[in-house]
Amino acid sequence: MRKMVPNIYLPYPASIDNVKEETPDIRTFSLSFTDREMRDHFTFRPGQFILVSVFNCGEAPISISSSPTSSAIFELSIKKVGSLTGEIHRYNTGDEMGVRGPYGNGFPLERLYGSDLLFVGGGIGLAPLRSMIQYVFARRSEFGRITILYGARSPEDIVFKEDLAGWEEEKDARVLITVDKGDRPWKGATGPVTRLWQETDVDPSSTKAIVCGPPVMISYVVFDLLKMGFAEDDIISTVERNMKCGVGKCGHCSIGSKFTCIHGPVFTYREMKEMPSVL
Structure with a gap:
């Protein structure tokens, strides 16, 4: 049979x-x-x-x-x-x-161990970063300093509020938040997430940057990181495409020779710059 x-x-x-x-x-x-x-x-x-x-x-x-x-x-x-x-x-x-x-491939954990990590998220883009951040704090001794930058449309749109407050209390961790438009009670930063660079102290030579959010945000963040001196392989981001089958058969998520559902959704900048219409 x-x-x-x-x-x-x-x-x-x-x-x-x-x-x-x-x-x-x-x-x-x-x-x-x-x-x-x-x-x-x-x-x-x-x-x-x-x-x-x-x-x-x-x-x-x-x-x-x-x-x-x-x-x-x-x-x-x-x-x-x-x-x-x-x-x-x-x-x-x-x-x-x-x-x-x-x-999908997920974040390249093997390349992140021992490094300082810079997370930059926008909106619901903090969701996949949350998975990685929780993993890092669960295995804290295997990573260096942690910096988390997050941007939302408004104070009401900030996700994972309890998590963000808890991460701030972790050892060698810093969390910075900004909103596009604050309300009367909001006392924090306003403006795009790149507004937080001026409050950020990271060493590009020892830091891996992990970025997730709206495509336009990713573009601005990635090009700023390059200007700061981050290596192309040390800038890691997600690429959003219309994924359907999940196994590279339907072709909906193809970008050039890549399929987001199997080769991604996580790519380094070195990989992204070879993919048409990504940045």
């Missing part, structure tokens, strides 16, 4: 263990697979994504926002932007969604 080949497009049910409202349009869902074997063997790298499916709505790629140091329960921070994510935002504890993955 011929052995059945597993269906790589088949999602597995995952139950929602908790829902946390981060902002008016972003919620963090804590999930665990209903199948014990899947739950016990599920692993991922910071920076990888999964494909979430909702019956009669479709499927979408979502970055994992929790650390792999605790992967029995994993977290997805989802922004409400369309019909599928709008339907997910209606879900509550105990509901289920389909999950397959993880996909």
Whole structure:
């Protein structure tokens, strides 16, 4: 009898263990697979994504926002932007969604050990960085100084507020936050995230920069880092494209000879500069 080949497009049910409202349009869902074997063997790298499916709505790629140091329960921070994510935002504890993955390459952990790290995030782009940041603090002795720069549209749009406050208390860590437009109670910085350079003290020769956010933000940040003297291989960023299958077959996410879903979504600047229309 011929052995059945597993269906790589088949999602597995995952139950929602908790829902946390981060902002008016972003919620963090804590999930665990209903199948014990899947739950016990599920692993991922910071920076990888999964494909979430909702019956009669479709499927979408979502970055994992929790650390792999605790992967029995994993977290997805989802922004409400369309019909599928709008339907997910209606879900509550105990509901289920389909999950397959993880996909993509994730952040190059092997190249980051022993280095100072500079994280620069904007908006919901802090979600995949959160996975990496939590991993770093869980293995604190293996990394150097940590600097986290974060920009949001408004104080109301700041995600992971409790995490940001907690990271500030970590050893050899600094967190700086800015918003595009403050309100009356806001006493912090205003302006784009690049506004925070003047308050940042990092050594490009010993620091790896990890960037994630809106494409226009990434472009400005990356070119500023180059001006500061960061090496091309020490600037690491994510590239967003319309990923569909997750396995490099459909071609939706192709950029030149690269497929974002398998060669990315994490690339160094050296790689990005060879990819058309990325920066």
